[in-house]
Amino acid sequence: MARAKQYADRVNIIKMVKLNGKWPFARIVERNGRIIRDHVWVDGRDEHHPEGHYYLEWYEDGKRRRKPVASYDLLLPAARAKSIELNAIKAGLITLPETPVAPVPTRLTMHAAIDQYLEYIRKHRSLRTYRTYRPVLNVLFRNSYTKTYVDEVTREDILKFTSDCFDQGLVPRTVYDRLVTVLQLFKRHGYKGLVEASDWPSYVETIRPIYEPEEIAAMLRNADPDEAILIKFCLSSGFRDREIRYVTWRDVDLRNSVVRVTAKPLWKFKPKNYEERAVPLPAAMIEQLRQLKARRNATPAELIFPNTKGKPNSLHIEVVKQVAHRAKLNCGQCVTKHGNRCGHGPYCQRFYLHKFRHTFATEHLRHGIDVRTLQGWMGHRDIQSTMVYLKGIQSKDALVKVNGGSLAAYIA
Incomplete structure (x- = not known):
């Protein structure tokens, strides 16, 4: 668990999270001088928000500056480096050109997310897997998902996709497989828990046919x-x-x-x-x-x-x-x-x-x-x-018991 107190006076660590469809910045939660990962303060409450990105925040020439941090593990090294830099500037040891405010990350559209995921599958999975995923995402899901951005997805969107698959005449087992593909796409982009156990299509698990x-x-x-x-x-x-x-x-x-x-x-x-x-x-x-x-x-x-x-x-x-x-x-x-x-x-x-x-x-x-x-x-x-x-399969013992039972006697 990362420590953060030593930088609180000069460099603050904040996180951009999703609240009511918007992406505000929130203060991180600290306990005993340690950062609680993915926890932020929202209206005075400690809430868990695994989505979003961490930022460094500081004031320079009276203006607030923010800079994104690539990962949680880099927070403390980045904060330490920025604190040293600010102290050096204050002491006149270095002079740096004015750094523009870091832009807010562009929201990812659903079309871009599908393209990125299919490119990942093409490079890291078999050609057969790519050819299986491509029509599911490029055709079925693009036509079903009517929103613009990935972060707008809700359980209702996934249920609509399932219904659209059934409307096209797909059998439950096929719909189940298509749903797995779509949820893998969202998981790749950081979205989990979109469906409940009861949302999965039910299908009959058939006995596998064999050659006699x-x-x-x-x-x-x-x-x-x-x-x-x-x-x-x-x-x-x-x-x-x-x-x-x-x-x-x-x-x-x-x-x-x-x-x-x-x-x-x-x-x-x-x-x-x-x-x-x-x-x-x-x-x-x-x-x-x-x-x-x-x-x-x-x-x-x-x-x-x-x-x-x-x-x-x-x-x-x-x-x-x-x-x-x-x-x-x-x-x-x-x-x-x-x-x-x-x-x-x-x-x-x-x-x-x-x-x-x-x-x-x-x-x-x-x-x-x-x-x-x-x-x-x-x-x-x-x-x-x-x-x-x-x-x-059935065991030989079971067959012996069946043949030796009272029902077999009636048939004989």
């Missing part, structure tokens, strides 16, 4: 060797689509039966949550990878599943759909947004890469892998993301 053993067997029977090893790798590693796209032979530890997710600066690939991880692979998978590497005479830096030019392949999803269609597994009811029917081609929405990840998680939990271990293998930052897979 019969479906996997049928796909493998109808896949060529390269397609089969891709499917097996997806199933045994639990990797995300982009992680499969950028995995190289250097990431595979053939001796210890482990495959790793690592950053690839060459292709600007960063692991999700910026965390590299290792996943154990079955011995049979390791052996097939060993044979594939030898057959290709591959170098460590080469991709395991590249396109025909040796570059990252973004069409692995098409391989899965084509194999499913060949195996006659399509449901025959799917219609894409372009009007393609899965009864006529490889367009079935029941077959996609991420479903292998669901299968990986569900089967490991079913066979006794604990949730914390699986969390590490999956690369989940939050344990809740892993626990959703518990809904799709």
Whole structure:
């Protein structure tokens, strides 16, 4: 906690805070000679105001001067330096040109805030994240937020955005994700606590769909060797689509039966949550990878599943759909947004890469892998993301009890 008393006679520390839509200066609160961070006096009351900026205030030639301080940690050094400077001027040791009064910070418009935040996302997050955030903020939120400045935001503005999303036909889970994006924008600019717990859209947490053993067997029977090893790798590693796209032979530890997710600066690939991880692979998978590497005479830096030019392949999803269609597994009811029917081609929405990840998680939990271990293998930052897979499993003990109960006796 910073001390301030020694400068109170020459250099005062004040703070610009928001009160009733305006930005006045307020005196800081001190106790026992120490500054209480983010506390100011308002009408004789000690109030907490984390928003706004700290300033130094002093009098020079009978005129009041103010100067902003970049951060709380710099308050005392700045006050000390200004006090020394004023005493030196008074003693005639130095002569400084007149310093203009520091202008009041320009209020940030909502349009500028969105542009700044999207630029931050573009530079610090993945391209996929940027492309997800951009339409939400550039289109949905710009059209919903009718005020000029960021500091005018209220809970009602956020609720209006939620309602506007529902009016556009978005489902609750999608609205929930859009709301997270908007609140991250405001958090970046220092505004938190804009919604209450009851304001979040409610949605049904569905059981994650998995591939049944019969479906996997049928796909493998109808896949060529390269397609089969891709499917097996997806199933045994639990990797995300982009992680499969950028995995190289250097990431595979053939001796210890482990495959790793690592950053690839060459292709600007960063692991999700910026965390590299290792996943154990079955011995049979390791052996097939060993044979594939030898057959290709591959170098460590080469991709395991590249396109025909040796570059990252973004069409692995098409391989899965084509194999499913060949195996006659399509449901025959799917219609894409372009009007393609899965009864006529490889367009079935029941077959996609991420479903292998669901299968990986569900089967490991079913066979006794604990949730914390699986969390590490999956690369989940939050344990809740892993626990959703518990809904799709049942223990063998529970099944024995169900079959041995009175209800089962009635059915028999």
